[in-house]
Amino acid sequence: MFETLLQNLGLSAFSLKGFGPLLLQGTWMTVKLSVMSLLLAIVLGLLGASAKLSKAAILRIPAQVYTTLIRGVPDLVLMLLIFYSLQTWLTSFTEAMEWDYIEIDPFAAGVITLGFIYGAYFTETFRGAILAVPRGQVEAATAYGLSRAQRFRFVVFPQMMRFALPGIGNNWQVVLKATALVSIIGLADLVKASQDAGKSTYQLFYFLVLAALIYLVITSVSNFALRWAERRYAAGSREAQR
Structure with a gap:
């Protein structure tokens, strides 16, 4: 498959010295890792944005600490800290429960690490997008009797996405390039x-x-x-x- 693609592009398989399948597998792993990390980051971003906009301090303060801490520390340092912390915590838990040793899969570790890191960036993206939605439209939806979930689904989310998409696109490209860092954890x-x-x-x-x-x-x-x-x-x- 890979060699056929190379021939269609006018490249010879010899130029890859037989490493075409390896590069194809690596490319597929990068795409999978990027997409899964993006989905996790979006979920965390929506939760984080909701928490930062909440009137409850018990939600707002941890979200503020999360975004401040993550955006203030280099990604490579965070990746190493989170990866090895996850393994340490899991080892301590299994020892306490007297279970067999469990080693975290590098792919799962990469998804969790990247998703957690860039969830902070998506939090700010979604927070700004939500604030950009005219308040009057939310009030009108409330007056029509829509529930909070319905207001978010039919009024806030479609307009929020219009404001958030440029930031989402930028964050996606950063996530994609950040997958290069996972090679240090064996992926x-x-x-x-x-x-x-x-x-x-x-x-x-x-x-x-x-x-x-x-x-x-x-x-x-x-x-x-x-x-x-x-x-x-x-x-x-x-x-x-x-």
Whole structure:
């Protein structure tokens, strides 16, 4: 499959020295990790934004601490801290319960770590988007008898997404590039695959450039999808302005 794709692109399989399947697996791992981390970050972002906008201090203060702490510490440091903390806590728990040792799967650890880190960035993205929704529309929905869940689903969320999509697109690209950091915790992503191929062939620069091009292709395709989503959510606004 990978060699057929290379031939369609006018590239020879020999240029990859037989490491095409490895790079394909690494690319697929990177895409899976990015998407799963994005979904977790979105969920945490929605919860965090709701907490920061809450009138209850018991919700607002922890959310404020979460976003301040995460955005103030380098991602690499956080990744190492969270990954090894998760393993330490799990080991302590299994020892206390007298269970067998359980090792955290690198993929699950990568998803949890990236999702937790970028959930703080999505929190601010969604908080700003929610605040941008006209308050009068929420009050009108309340006057019509809509419940809180219905107000969020039918009034707040569609308009919030229109304001949030540019930030979501930016955060997605950052998450995608941040997956390169997971190679330090043993996950066989695109960066790890390109490093292994480069060291085996003594052409590390060549394979790293190839990895960069693959990242560029993924981000370019993502940009088209995000632009479509922006046009879709902005359609109602354009109709209202006519």
